[in-house]
Amino acid sequence: MVEVDWARLKAHELRALATAGAAVILPIAAIEQHGPHLPVMTDTCLGTEIAHRAARIAYPTRPVVVTPPVWSGLSEHHMAFGGTLSISHATFRALLSDLIACLVRLGFRDVLIANSHGGNILAMKGLVEELSATTPATLVAMSYPDEAGPEFNAVLEGQETIQHACEAETSMMLAVVPDLVDRTDLPGLRNARPRDMYATGRGSYRWRPIHQTSGNGINGDPTLSSPEKGERLLTLAAEGMAALVTDPTTWAVREDLRGLDTGGVPFAPGT
Numbered sequence: 001m002v003e004v005d006w007a008r009l010k011a012h013e014l015r016a017l018a019t020a021g022a023a024v025i026l027p028i029a030a031i032e033q034h035g036p037h038l039p040v041m042t043d044t045c046l047g048t049e050i051a052h053r054a055a056r057i058a059y060p061t062r063p064v065v066v067t068p069p070v071w072s073g074l075s076e077h078h079m080a081f082g083g084t085l086s087i088s089h090a091t092f093r094a095l096l097s098d099l100i101a102c103l104v105r106l107g108f109r110d111v112l113i114a115n116s117h118g119g120n121i122l123a124m125k126g127l128v129e130e131l132s133a134t135t136p137a138t139l140v141a142m143s144y145p146d147e148a149g150p151e152f153n154a155v156l157e158g159q160e161t162i163q164h165a166c167e168a169e170t171s172m173m174l175a176v177v178p179d180l181v182d183r184t185d186l187p188g189l190r191n192a193r194p195r196d197m198y199a200t201g202r203g204s205y206r207w208r209p210i211h212q213t214s215g216n217g218i219n220g221d222p223t224l225s226s227p228e229k230g231e232r233l234l235t236l237a238a239e240g241m242a243a244l245v246t247d248p249t250t251w252a253v254r255e256d257l258r259g260l261d262t263g264g265v266p267f268a269p270g271t
Helices: 013-019 042-058 076-081 091-104 118-132 144-148 151-153 167-176 227-245
Strands: 024-029 063-064 110-115 137-142
Touching: 024 042, 024 091, 024 118, 024 227, 042 110, 042 167, 042 227, 063 118, 076 118, 076 144, 091 110, 091 118, 110 118, 110 227, 118 137, 137 144, 137 227, 144 151, 144 227
Parallel strands: 024 063, 024 110, 110 137
Antiparallel strands: none
């Protein structure tokens, strides 16, 4: 089996991958409470597992390497339940910026930031927008359920896409690390989630901590989980990520459509 784990490779092997034009998957996640039945490493565990599976699927088409996961994410909304290690937005942006700068210095030019924690999404997109204006690398930000598509949601019986410590996450953890899932009282852990806990008005955003929408730190119904369902979800997530990595249009340089000028006035060099 081909080795895709950055941490297990030698420095010269990573130099060779950069020379060969390998894509880099940079998993970002969180360490945070996941109810009474799942470990705090759930997002990090699942994001890393999916990234490695995706890299192995993609590798025959294009070489791919997966960095160690960034486990420190934006989890302030989970702090009230304990067990959570959260960082500030400034630290999050600085950490990812520094890691991406390292990848660029090492010669990698296509970087997929693969997110597995909902609290990271807004900051991740903002950072990619900011850095893309100046970095020589192509940066793509994604969260695995989005690329898994409708097939992912079709596997689920009681929800759409990922919630929190829910049918989907519990199923996938049962497939990966079943010994870390406490199944002694799953029927007592059901907790319906509002359609969007951050929505207000007709289309506005209001941040809320999870203890205002859940009494036990769960959003969803883990009683519907199974390891078989989890394996199917992991496969779909990995296939979606691999398809994104291997699609040439993901990384294609777009043509500048401006021409030489508008209104007879030329554009300034470098703009």
